[in-house]
Amino acid sequence: MITVAHLEALGVPQVTSYRRCLPGGPWQRLLPGVVLLRTGAPTRRQLVEGALVYSGDQAVVTGLESCRHHGLKRVAGPGEPIHLLLPAHLKTTSSGYVLIERTKRMPEPVRSDGLPLAPAVRAVLDECRRLRERPPIRALLAEAVQQLGVDPGELSAELAQGSRRGSALPRDVLKEIAHGARSAAEADAMALVRRTGLPEPVWNFSIHDERGRHIATPDAWFDEVALAWEIDSYEFHFGQPGYASTLARNNRYAAAGIVLVQTLPSRLRTDPAAVIADLVAAYRSAAARPRPPVVLVGRSE
Template structure:
């Protein structure tokens, strides 16, 4: 347990008779102490996925001490731009290195009949290129692997090129991944005839 002085005492939330700080405050207090962009991004993405709103997080960040807020503020802006996970925050950073136009983040794709194709992590509509950040955790095992293969088949049937990237490579090989993204974009451009 860490005890810290504050001039902004939060209104306690009582859980099983124990007074606790509200979730939004607890999350940001922890983020201010973490030094790792990856850990901060993961914690904030998890909080948003579980229902903490971005306006609440931004308001709490603005109201509190500015000490230790640069990394959480950067991560929140990435999440506000469409990232749903720490890996997607990393993907946005790599995309910025590529010099390519911004993709549509977490964009749901449907065919001409309205049938669901997939929700691409990043989608470059002008050249029909989907960028998927596919981790072992979510794509390993028979069912998950089968779902990934089925997704890729739907992409192919719709004429969409797919680039799959492991999340770990976004951190360990960002320049190489950015180069692969540029190469895939160029290939998709040549294939589609887009300028």
């Protein structure tokens, strides 16, 4: 990866560089003034390096590209831009697959695999500010908390310090996470349960039997009637135990006299009315029988 200006300094005229980038030539032009000295489709890494060559040595990679290098398990989608931060006084603009954001709040880069990355908290929120729908914002913030170990408090602080542009939805989702949602599905469930007319449950609290033995930590718990709601899916609960463990958990619920509702995450969006009906029916059933002697203990971290 090299600039046309650098090639010219090495004795290669500009006209020669651009001629070699014509169809069928041995090189290819990635961005204005940036040449890849090989044929074939560039790799994602080469695209990132080309973006940094184009933007200069003060550029910092942010957004999803930075999140992936920090450990977020997401594959680059077709056409996904490479988002870079540059100091506000520079004049470089977006071009091709490169999204340039000039800012007065340049983060101290974290070096990883030779790349200057925005810290995870900044990278996540830079991506969230670009999104316009709640579900992908929920998914990204929940995955950042679960997979990257990002502190929701740090996310809130960074959001407060940064630009207010595009911050309203991330701010709302962070409130959901602060109230106990550990996944994108649980955040969806929090929004849905408010439509049921039922009392607000607590989220991710441990339940014990009368002898102090742990029963489970349901996603949502309606304590007044001892009703548990589990959002069960490998898709959202990373590292969740297997099927046998889920059966064992359900058996403990049954033995303790707890009413259980299980919901797949996909139904929260594809059939919310049916999920609401399930919850309301289960709540009424739970309220109609004597409450079992189970104890709400505390939030599971």
